[in-house]
Amino acid sequence: MENEKNHIIPYKTFLYVLAGLIALTLTSVTLTQISLGTMTVVIALVIAAIKSSFVLSIFMHLKFENKMFSRAVIGVITLLCAVIIITLLDYLNR
Amino acid sequence: MSTILVTHRDDLASKTGMWLFLFTEMLLFGGLFIVYSVYRYRNPIAFHQAAQELSVFIGTINTIILLISSTTIAMSITALQKKNKKLALLLLGTTIILGLAFLVNKYFEWGEHFKEHIYPGSAVLALRGHGDVLFYGLYFFMTGLHALHIIVGLVFIIVIAVSIIRNNINSDSYVLLENSGLYWHLVDLIWIFLFPLFYLIT
Amino acid sequence: MISQNNNVEPSYLDYKGKYKGIFSWILSTDHKRIALLYLFSLLTFFATGATLGLLMKFELIAPGKTIMTAQTYNAFFTLHGIIMIFAVVIPGLPAVFGNFLLPIMIGAKDVAFPRLNLLSWYFYVIGVTLVLISQFTGQGPPDTGWTFYAPYSFRTTGNMLPAVFGAFVLGFSSILTGLNFLVTIHRMRAPGMTWLKMPLFPWTLYATGWVQLLATPIIGITLLMIIAERTLHIGFFDPTLGGDPLLYQHLFWTYSHPAVYIMILPAMGAISEIIPTFCHKTIFGYKFIVASSIAIAFVGYFIWGHHMFTSGMSGTALYTFSLLTFIVAIPSAIKVFNWIATMHKASIDLQTPFYWAVGFLFVFMIGGFSGLILGSLATDIHLHNTHFVVAHFHFIVFGGTGFAFFGAMHYWYPKITGKMYDSRWANIGLIIFFTGFITLYGEMFFLGMKGMPRRYYDYDEIFHAGNIISSLGAMVMYFGLAVIIINLVASLKNGRKAPSDPWGGKTLEWTIPSPPPVENFEEIPIITKGPYNYK
Numbered sequence: 001m002e003n004e005k006n007h008i009i010p011y012k013t014f015l016y017v018l019a020g021l022i023a024l025t026l027t028s029v030t031l032t033q034i035s036l037g038t039m040t041v042v043i044a045l046v047i048a049a050i051k052s053s054f055v056l057s058i059f060m061h062l063k064f065e066n067k068m069f070s071r072a073v074i075g076v077i078t079l080l081c082a083v084i085i086i087t088l089l090d091y092l093n094r
Numbered sequence: 095m096s097t098i099l100v101t102h103r104d105d106l107a108s109k110t111g112m113w114l115f116l117f118t119e120m121l122l123f124g125g126l127f128i129v130y131s132v133y134r135y136r137n138p139i140a141f142h143q144a145a146q147e148l149s150v151f152i153g154t155i156n157t158i159i160l161l162i163s164s165t166t167i168a169m170s171i172t173a174l175q176k177k178n179k180k181l182a183l184l185l186l187g188t189t190i191i192l193g194l195a196f197l198v199n200k201y202f203e204w205g206e207h208f209k210e211h212i213y214p215g216s217a218v219l220a221l222r223g224h225g226d227v228l229f230y231g232l233y234f235f236m237t238g239l240h241a242l243h244i245i246v247g248l249v250f251i252i253v254i255a256v257s258i259i260r261n262n263i264n265s266d267s268y269v270l271l272e273n274s275g276l277y278w279h280l281v282d283l284i285w286i287f288l289f290p291l292f293y294l295i296t
Numbered sequence: 297m298i299s300q301n302n303n304v305e306p307s308y309l310d311y312k313g314k315y316k317g318i319f320s321w322i323l324s325t326d327h328k329r330i331a332l333l334y335l336f337s338l339l340t341f342f343a344t345g346a347t348l349g350l351l352m353k354f355e356l357i358a359p360g361k362t363i364m365t366a367q368t369y370n371a372f373f374t375l376h377g378i379i380m381i382f383a384v385v386i387p388g389l390p391a392v393f394g395n396f397l398l399p400i401m402i403g404a405k406d407v408a409f410p411r412l413n414l415l416s417w418y419f420y421v422i423g424v425t426l427v428l429i430s431q432f433t434g435q436g437p438p439d440t441g442w443t444f445y446a447p448y449s450f451r452t453t454g455n456m457l458p459a460v461f462g463a464f465v466l467g468f469s470s471i472l473t474g475l476n477f478l479v480t481i482h483r484m485r486a487p488g489m490t491w492l493k494m495p496l497f498p499w500t501l502y503a504t505g506w507v508q509l510l511a512t513p514i515i516g517i518t519l520l521m522i523i524a525e526r527t528l529h530i531g532f533f534d535p536t537l538g539g540d541p542l543l544y545q546h547l548f549w550t551y552s553h554p555a556v557y558i559m560i561l562p563a564m565g566a567i568s569e570i571i572p573t574f575c576h577k578t579i580f581g582y583k584f585i586v587a588s589s590i591a592i593a594f595v596g597y598f599i600w601g602h603h604m605f606t607s608g609m610s611g612t613a614l615y616t617f618s619l620l621t622f623i624v625a626i627p628s629a630i631k632v633f634n635w636i637a638t639m640h641k642a643s644i645d646l647q648t649p650f651y652w653a654v655g656f657l658f659v660f661m662i663g664g665f666s667g668l669i670l671g672s673l674a675t676d677i678h679l680h681n682t683h684f685v686v687a688h689f690h691f692i693v694f695g696g697t698g699f700a701f702f703g704a705m706h707y708w709y710p711k712i713t714g715k716m717y718d719s720r721w722a723n724i725g726l727i728i729f730f731t732g733f734i735t736l737y738g739e740m741f742f743l744g745m746k747g748m749p750r751r752y753y754d755y756d757e758i759f760h761a762g763n764i765i766s767s768l769g770a771m772v773m774y775f776g777l778a779v780i781i782i783n784l785v786a787s788l789k790n791g792r793k794a795p796s797d798p799w800g801g802k803t804l805e806w807t808i809p810s811p812p813p814v815e816n817f818e819e820i821p822i823i824t825k826g827p828y829n830y831k
Contacts, residue, residue, distance in 0.1 A: 009168070009172055021161045045291075082597075084127065089616055091135055093613065107483040129547070214529060215530065228532070
């Protein structure tokens, strides 16, 4: 497991990712100013998810770690979504 | 005669432990996202209108502040790996300043609301109706809990910075710096979702 | 280096380290000492909770006021529940036997984070202390039941804040223990011990660890919301402010249902250790037991609504939760089949731990079947909030976790203490306890079916006879408990010295001295075979 320790991410990579994240942020701000009905929330959340995947894979190093970590992260997020959906099963049908 | 306990340093165990802790934080905030989902579903118009009272400008600035701070702390790991102690500390210092800037912004934002007597339990808020009560209840609770985590994160980073100054964390042993980065990124991730859910759902 | 003479390393009990006296215990990061710290505090809290329960049964022996007022009764069942759930059965097997045995059973010297382990115990003690403080300060003890349902929990004048916050702190203890065990199992198994060569008790601790980690934060945040409701009137669960009390129930049970799997999975793991040992036969269907443990932990996350069938959920939610609840019974049944199949044609050594395991099977199945009756919508309508439910969860939690705990106590007693207990008194205690248990809780099924509500201080005369039977059962059970505990304590002094392997067990703990040395192993073993490899 020594390999991960020596993997160094170049500064430039981080700066490119930052540029992308800021661009995505500004995009979501702009898009949500337009009235798109229920799609507004969906778009905002999709962009948030894309931003998150960059933070997780590059900043948090998941791309370069043992696959076990990414799988666990996906598992936890899936679990949370499942609980939210099941809870809404109650509220949507009352 | 007793055996000598040889402690092998296990960085992967340390990192795994940190990730597991992050999962608990995700579920902690997750509970609040459950509450948000339910009440947004039940009060769509009130949430929509109350969101317009928040300043998208400050929210965007704060989002970008946290994104930059995530970049700087990530870069500080590269710096330390490259044995550039000074740059690492500079980057950590920047992260801390950005985190404080976020808190200052939050302080003013909340202050504006308090001036208008909008806070959990206020009579003014109650008069505005259920949707508003729930929106602002969630707003203050979630951004408040988030701000608390920023404070904890800043303390963590300061402790790590001191360790770096003392060379206890260095290019051969830096898992604690990585762990503080992971924690900080999580705080950023939470905000990445809080921002659209409170500021952009107009 | 290890000396070659017979003066082997001191046991963990005799070890003289940095600290003296009591500090050598409460500042120790040795997983074995921490396990005993948990055992001592847990048994103290269990005795408190059990006494509360006994007093409740004295009150219920006759209708109307017997020995306490209605308000006191409410406070009693609240505290009884909080202590038994949060301070006894949830920490229970993981904190005591997990801490003691996990590193040894996987061939490690300690857990991954020993200091965090000690911190978990501190959180445990602080949490329970806060809960107990709620009894003596403020405007009266909490009276909401351990479930803290909104809106009463934020309207009552009872002293909720210390109790709710205490439960919150206890959550940290649970989370950190789970985290520690997960990393320990991932990183510290002995060379050659692949996942499928790991014994079943560690496997269940692994599945449990995930539940502790991922479910507990939900109740953490929910309790914080109750505190916010009480102090800030935030409105999340207050219908006058737009909140939905039912959402509280959703959040509460989203943790508290997985919590019962925290209680039962390690219990099933302990039973899975005891049965092969006394059958001198490898466990039947090892892989199925592993898979079913994971399945229980997973499916158990999605069935919380079965606690809320009569609360006002939508029809869709009702059907979904009922269906999923039935599904989770399947992996549990698989385990029962495997345990019984292990016993088939085995040459069984009838010892106290085995009797506890057989008792476990009996009461766990009754608890489980009664759970299916409750999981079925049509029957639940009549039985919800009656004593049928009380009987169900006592059979499955006290019967399940409790019997496994006592079984584990006797099974690993020689290893932990270095002494053998008196098996005659152990068996006598078990029989008395079991008789009382079945009477006390079995009668509750009938009381519930007849319609006696739970958490009621008073009742109609038609329930009187049943209550007399049940309350007498409580006294017998309590007496049996006393015999069991006194025997174990007395055997500390009078018991004969225990060998490394009194039972013929095949897992790693039986290869080291009783009691173990501080670092468990002179040399970390190299594993070549799976566990339970009997001829």
